[in-house]
Amino acid sequence: MATSNATQLYTPLTDVAKILINAGATTRGLLFYENGNRFLLQRAPIAGILPSKARQSRECRMIRLDAILWHLRRPRDLPAIVWKNIVLTFSSAGAAARAATRAGRRWDRALGVDTVGLIAGARLGLAKTGGYGGIPPLIAEHLLAKVIDRTTGFDFLDMGCGKGRMLLIAARYPFARVIGVELNPALYTIACSNVEKVRKRNTNLAPIEIVNTDATVYPLPPGPFVLFLYNPFVDDVMTQVARRLTDSLKSNPRKVFIIYFAPAQFSFFDDPLFKKQEVHDLPNDPMDLLAHERFVARIYETRS
Numbered sequence: 001m002a003t004s005n006a007t008q009l010y011t012p013l014t015d016v017a018k019i020l021i022n023a024g025a026t027t028r029g030l031l032f033y034e035n036g037n038r039f040l041l042q043r044a045p046i047a048g049i050l051p052s053k054a055r056q057s058r059e060c061r062m063i064r065l066d067a068i069l070w071h072l073r074r075p076r077d078l079p080a081i082v083w084k085n086i087v088l089t090f091s092s093a094g095a096a097a098r099a100a101t102r103a104g105r106r107w108d109r110a111l112g113v114d115t116v117g118l119i120a121g122a123r124l125g126l127a128k129t130g131g132y133g134g135i136p137p138l139i140a141e142h143l144l145a146k147v148i149d150r151t152t153g154f155d156f157l158d159m160g161c162g163k164g165r166m167l168l169i170a171a172r173y174p175f176a177r178v179i180g181v182e183l184n185p186a187l188y189t190i191a192c193s194n195v196e197k198v199r200k201r202n203t204n205l206a207p208i209e210i211v212n213t214d215a216t217v218y219p220l221p222p223g224p225f226v227l228f229l230y231n232p233f234v235d236d237v238m239t240q241v242a243r244r245l246t247d248s249l250k251s252n253p254r255k256v257f258i259i260y261f262a263p264a265q266f267s268f269f270d271d272p273l274f275k276k277q278e279v280h281d282l283p284n285d286p287m288d289l290l291a292h293e294r295f296v297a298r299i300y301e302t303r304s
């Protein structure tokens with residue numbers, strides 16, 4: 001798997017945190033084993049290890065620096081990038097993207113978090129992903145409203161939670177647990193920091209857990225749950241996640257809803273286990289950085 005500069009820089013920090021936890025620096029981390037691999041489940045941000053305010057802004061600066069280095073390492077792409085930026089400066093699409101970014105920053109400021117921005121998958125060092133972008137909040141609320149009257153007490157699982165925007169929105173609803181799984185260590189660190197900040201001010205949130213691991217190995221909740229996917233990955237990664245879900249439902253039948261926003265590939269959950277509903281009435285969201293793509297969503301629900 002390709003590894004970006006950012007990932008190389010962050011990984012040792014994450015490893016140090018894991019070693020400290022494994023060495024018993026905290027009792028709030030929970031180790032578990034699956035298929036011979038050892039994973040760390042972090043039930044809450046861990047004081048002293050996860051991230052200080054300074055550390056969080058350093059992570060953000062490193063992501064920005066990595067973007068610049070990424071372009072400088074590819075001089076052949078520079079003319080296209082310069083042209084794209086000229087076009088974006090003067091086009092209506094560029095103006096809309098800047099307005100959406102400003103709206104996103106206002107949303108972040110109101111909560112004291114950092115969730116705004118788009119980061120290409122290659123820059124995250126992740127193969128088979130569309131990259132990072134937080135779900136526009138009005139769209140998130142609209143999709144949640146379609147299932148929420150039937151999911152009280154369910155777990156909510158965001159596979160590919162990025163900086164945790166959807167977690168912060170879902171935690172305002174009556175879920176038993178809101179769980180985020182994120183493979184990129186820098187985004188995971190920012191998500192932990194965001195959750196910690198919001199939780200300090202709002203004690204009415206559902207419990208939030210964030211795990212720095214691959215969605216293909218994360219053990220699915222044993223009870224009923226809502227699986228949320230904002231186009232996190234494609235191809236064989238998605239095939240594995242979908243197969244693990246259908247296998248899990250066959251061995252342990254339970255109620256599951258899948259909210260799949262902006263699907264790059266639709267067919268993964270087309271299984272007799274699920275009823276499906278197309279969602280075409282998504283609201284216009286002033287924070288939507290990709291409004292021009294006119295995404296749709298699909299909601300699947302187990303039949304039993």
Ligand SMILES: C[S@@+](CC[C@H](N)C(=O)[O-])C[C@H]1O[C@@H](n2cnc3c(N)ncnc32)[C@H](O)[C@@H]1O
Pocket residue numbers: 124126128129130131132133134135158159160161162163164165166167181182183184187213214215216229230231232233237
């Ligand atoms: C489009 S973002 C969605 C962010 C978040 N769900 C939201 O709606 O605000 C997709 C995320 O999936 C993550 N991702 C990609 N492949 C992954 C994998 N195999 N396991 C876990 N996360 C992954 C990316 O790093 C990225 O942050």
